[in-house]
Amino acid sequence: MKLTALIPARGGSKGVPKKNVKTLRGHPLLAYSIAACKLSNNIDKIIVSTDDEKIAECARYYGATVPALRPKHLAGDTSTDWDVIDYFFDNNDVEEIVYLRPTTPLRKPSLMDECIGIYFDNKDSASGFRSMHETPEPPYKMLMIEGGYCKGFFNDFNGVVDYTNLPRQAFPKAYHPNGYIDIAKRNTVKNHTTAFGTKVFPFITPAVTEVDTIEEFELLEYKIAKQDSDILCYLNNWGPK
Numbered sequence: 001m002k003l004t005a006l007i008p009a010r011g012g013s014k015g016v017p018k019k020n021v022k023t024l025r026g027h028p029l030l031a032y033s034i035a036a037c038k039l040s041n042n043i044d045k046i047i048v049s050t051d052d053e054k055i056a057e058c059a060r061y062y063g064a065t066v067p068a069l070r071p072k073h074l075a076g077d078t079s080t081d082w083d084v085i086d087y088f089f090d091n092n093d094v095e096e097i098v099y100l101r102p103t104t105p106l107r108k109p110s111l112m113d114e115c116i117g118i119y120f121d122n123k124d125s126a127s128g129f130r131s132m133h134e135t136p137e138p139p140y141k142m143l144m145i146e147g148g149y150c151k152g153f154f155n156d157f158n159g160v161v162d163y164t165n166l167p168r169q170a171f172p173k174a175y176h177p178n179g180y181i182d183i184a185k186r187n188t189v190k191n192h193t194t195a196f197g198t199k200v201f202p203f204i205t206p207a208v209t210e211v212d213t214i215e216e217f218e219l220l221e222y223k224i225a226k227q228d229s230d231i232l233c234y235l236n237n238w239g240p241k
Helices: 029-039 053-061 081-091 109-125 186-191 214-226 230-238
Strands: 003-008 043-049 096-099 128-134 143-146 149-152 175-177 182-185 200-204
Touching: 003 029, 003 081, 029 043, 029 053, 029 109, 029 230, 043 053, 043 081, 081 096, 081 186, 096 109, 109 128, 109 182, 109 200, 182 186
Parallel strands: 003 043, 003 096, 128 200
Antiparallel strands: 096 182, 128 175, 128 182, 143 149
16 A cells, blocks of 8 residues: 655756745755655655755755656756656556655645545556645636637637636636646556546545746745644754754
């Protein structure tokens, strides 16, 4: 019932420079994902995949294993989850991994364990697992700008061309993949060019904040100051003060 965790943490973040080692309430962002793994009952190995030596040193300090640095061509702006996970499977003899993005730091280890338990109950019928939360607005309410004018992303909804003005309750519920906890399988990765395949089992979580901008980082600072966090408590008692 235990899995290896893979945490991707490249050094070239654009939205928030040096994001993975940027301090959140006294600890680098990356440390939160490592601590979540340490508090999980169903994760026995923690591996950080990075191309950056400073990030590697940070990961080792907080108790993760860092193998050889990831090649730079697999750590660019256009590198995909499949690139990272496929490279990992090429160099490690495991059949499945928990994939934890550092950009979603406020996790509950108990909820991670629940997901892993569900995975073991359903893994034979799914190509992968992804966590997600319900969005307040469906994609049909979104607009692009083309030729200087607003335009929907779809031709119509059930024959209605001006569908963006329909109430949101008219559309199916939509879910946003949030990086809380994903699970990838070797068999899927090696037989497809996608990390999670085409039969992805959903795991619904509460809404969480992901860090892609400075504003979202500041929002996390506010949130973590207002709520109890097992992870922050762990870091305060173990990590640097």
